Amino acid sequence: MNKKQLVAKLSGSLNLSKADAERTFDTITNTILDALKGDDSVKIAGFGTYKVAKRKARIGRNPRTGEQIQIAASQKVKFLPAKALKEIFNK
């Protein structure tokens, strides 16, 4: 399912036009991203937690050439699914 299909579903269940459903959805993802940018994690009970994980710089390797390369520190968004999700999928 892609965003277009998701928005179509939401349009139905939220009783909104597709344009409004998309705006609503975008507002939510943007709000989450803004919080993460501000270094805050976003905890949603029963769903999961979004947080920014910092990764240190390290030495890697280009597997194609075997050559060692320096990999810069970076950050990525992680999602930790809530316990409820495990139960849903493991029964």
Add this chain to the structure above:
Amino acid sequence: MNKKQLVAKLSGSLNLSKADAERTFDTITNTILDALKGDDSVKIAGFGTYKVAKRKARIGRNPRTGEQIQIAASQKVKFLPAKALKEIFNK
């Protein structure tokens, strides 16, 4: 930021009551979960992809006792952040 605070923010930016904002939010997460339950992944361009990862059975360890234990196969929800997110957080 927890769900309550997120809903409060959304209530403002979506111009909805807190109750409606929460219902809207829950509808979205439930729609995503339903898709995942149906073994479909949910791809949201510019945000990320939710998918169900299957994990094989394997041998683990009870860290308290050190004792080896057999761990059953399981499934978990994974979130793969989109490229756009990496750019946001690594510049």
Add this chain to the structure above:
DNA sequence: TTACTATATGCAATAATTGCATATCTATTT
């Protein structure tokens, strides 16, 4: 609809991360 852009896939070596059980403590929801 066309043109553009994002993402998936494959390769392999290595580094980083996960996840296990479980009790306790804290946060959050009802």
Add this chain to the structure above:
DNA sequence: AAATAGATATGCAATTATTGCATATAGTAA
């Protein structure tokens, strides 16, 4: 306020992320 959910901590092995780059596919924007 009571009840539920999540964080924490632990050691160690299995798993996965990461890198570059090319190609293929899918998705999005104009």
